[in-house]
Amino acid sequence: MTPGSVARDVAHDRRPPPADAADASRFVNAWVEAEALDGARVPAFVLILRTRGCYWADEKGCSMCGYARDTLGRSATPAELAAQLERALGRYRGEPYVKIYTSGSFLDDREVDPASREAIVAAFRGRARRLLVESLPEFATPASLGPLREQFDGQLEVALGLESTDPVVLAKYVHKNAPPSAYLAAADRVRALGLRAKAYLLLKPPYLTEAEAIADVVRSVGEASPRFDSLSVNPVHIQGGTVVEWLYRRGRYRPPWLWSVVEVLRTGAARRGAARLVSFPTAGGLPRGPHNCGSCDREVLAAIEAASLEQRFEALDGLDCRCRSVWQSSRALEPLGVEA
Numbered sequence: 495m496t497p498g499s500v501a502r503d504v505a506h507d508r509r510p511p512p513a514d515a516a517d518a519s520r521f522v523n524a525w526v527e528a529e530a531l532d533g534a535r536v537p538a539f540v541l542i543l544r545t546r547g548c549y550w551a552d553e554k555g556c557s558m559c560g561y562a563r564d565t566l567g568r569s570a571t572p573a574e575l576a577a578q579l580e581r582a583l584g585r586y587r588g589e590p591y592v593k594i595y596t597s598g599s600f601l602d603d604r605e606v607d608p609a610s611r612e613a614i615v616a617a618f619r620g621r622a623r624r625l626l627v628e629s630l631p632e633f634a635t636p637a638s639l640g641p642l643r644e645q646f647d648g649q650l651e652v653a654l655g656l657e658s659t660d661p662v663v664l665a666k667y668v669h670k671n672a673p674p675s676a677y678l679a680a681a682d683r684v685r686a687l688g689l690r691a692k693a694y695l696l697l698k699p700p701y702l703t704e705a706e707a708i709a710d711v712v713r714s715v716g717e718a719s720p721r722f723d724s725l726s727v728n729p730v731h732i733q734g735g736t737v738v739e740w741l742y743r744r745g746r747y748r749p750p751w752l753w754s755v756v757e758v759l760r761t762g763a764a765r766r767g768a769a770r771l772v773s774f775p776t777a778g779g780l781p782r783g784p785h786n787c788g789s790c791d792r793e794v795l796a797a798i799e800a801a802s803l804e805q806r807f808e809a810l811d812g813l814d815c816r817c818r819s820v821w822q823s824s825r826a827l828e829p830l831g832v833e834a
Contacts, residue, residue, distance in 0.1 A: 512567040518544060519577035522564045522597070527774070529591045530803045531624055538591035539622075541582050543614075545570045545605040548598030550630065550671045556655075557669045557700050560733025561597035575610040579617060592622040601633035601652075608641065616645040626651040626692065631672055631680030639687055650689045651723075654680055657696040658710055659717040667699040669737070681721040690723045697729040697758060697784075698750040700738050703828040704821075707750060711758045716765035724770040727758050729784035731777040742782070752778065752786045752794045753821040756810050759798065763807040772802035787817035 522542035529538035547565030548555075555562070570578075586592075594614065596605050606614070618625055625646055629638075634652055643650055656677040657668050664670045681691040695714050698707035715725055729750040732742050741747035755773050762771055775798065777783025779791035786794060794813055801807050 510563060510565065510567045513544070515574070518566055518570055518574040519581070520544065521578040521582050524582055524585050526587075526589060528799065528803060530770075530772075530805075531591050535803050536591055537589045538593055539586055539589035540593045540595070542595045542597065543570075543575065543578050543582075543600075543606070545575075545596045545598060547596065547605065548630070549602065549604060551598070554669055554671070555736075556657075557667060557737035558696065558730050558733065560736045560739070563733075563735060564597045569604055570606070572607055572610050575606060576613065579614055583617060586618075586621075588621055590623040591626075592618050592624070593626040595628050599629040599633050600627035601629040601635075601638040608638070611638075612641050612645045615642045615650075619645060619647050622648055624649040624651060624690075626653055628653040628655070629680075630655070631676045634680040634684055636683065636687060639684065639689060643687060643689065651692055652680075652684045652689055653692040653694060653726075654684075655696075656693040656714070656718060657699070659714040660710055663699060663702070663710055667701045668696060678718070678721050681718075685721075685723075691721065692724045692726060693718050693722045695725055695727050697727055697754060699730065700741055700747055703825070704750065704754055705825045705828065708754050708757055708761075712761045712765065715758075715762035715771060719765065719767040719769040722769050724772065725762075725766060727755065727762070727771070727773040729755055729773070729775050729778075731775070731780075731783040749782065750784045751821045751824075752784050752791060752798070753818055755784060755798055756794065756813060759801055759807050760810050770805060771807075773798055774802060786821070787815065790815035790817065 522544050524541045526537050526539055529536055544566050546569045547562050551562040594600060598605050600606055629652060631654055654677050658664050659674045661673050664674055684691040695711050697711050711727055718725060730738060731749060732739050738747055755775060759773060775784045778795045779785050785791055797810055797813055801810055
């Protein structure tokens with residue numbers, strides 16, 4: 495079965511039915527996590543709004559992304575978005591870093607209308623020092639970002655899911671809707687406006703071996719770093735209704751090892767230039783997330799977080815466990831189709 499046919503096979507499982515008004519007034523989730531801001535460790539408020547989600551999920555969707563399940567199944571009205579914001583502000587405690595996601599593109603008018611975008615950003619004016627939103631590249635334009643810059647008096651940051659600078663990996667394995675050049679051009683537009691640009695880089699898309707995946711991210715760090723202020727390495731975790739889950743259930747995919755994250759950070763640190771290089775693995779240590787043997791996962795995850803927050807990657811050199819040799823053997827044997 496080809497990657498394209500697998501994508502079509504799972505596409506029907508991506509979207510929920512249209513939500514009622516009561517559900518549409520509730521955001522998906524909100525929490526506080528550790529971040530770094532201007533060289534200091536700070537708490538960050540993370541908010542996921544419930545919108546129609548990414549339009550690309552309706553057309554084809556990315557191979558690892560199951561966030562369409564957290565959407566409304568339709569567009570949100572301005573009143574529904576206002577209700578979500580009001581509920582979210584009840585949870586906000588003045589964290590200096592705010593991250594706003596929509597399971598898609600905050601800058602897409604079909605997900606968040608322009609007036610609602612401005613109101614959401616303005617709600618954190620004078621309270622947060624940095625505010626991050628996420629978008630596909632085609633929506634990161636002066637027309638969409640200019641009004642937001644006027645509404646917020648801190649640092650605005652735009653996150654772009656670049657995933658890889660290899661056009662074959664991006665098109666064939668990740669199933670993105672645009673080539674790497676579109677993401678790099680979007681980053682240039684963002685920075686030309688005086689805003690910060692952040693790139694997400696995907697560790698271990700389907701159909702890549704562990705060694706190939708490591709090499710892909712390390713190369714992407716070097717090629718993308720001149721265009722971005724920060725680079726976030728996101729190891730794949732298995733979400734429902736995705737190509738990755740289809741392969742996982744058939745024994746044809748293993749989430750990346752945490753040792754691979756360590757290797758990417760250690761090697762990529764020398765290629766990041768002035769950009770920050772970070773990784774905060776989702777579902778780390780769980781079977782459906784990046785993991786090692788189980789006994790060392792907590793220690794390795796803590797070291798990855800500390801290195802990311804402090805930008806001190808030499809501390810990763812001292813990590814070790816008996817499973818590290820298994821990881822090394824599996825990388826050598828994967829091209830032969832043999833598991834260590």
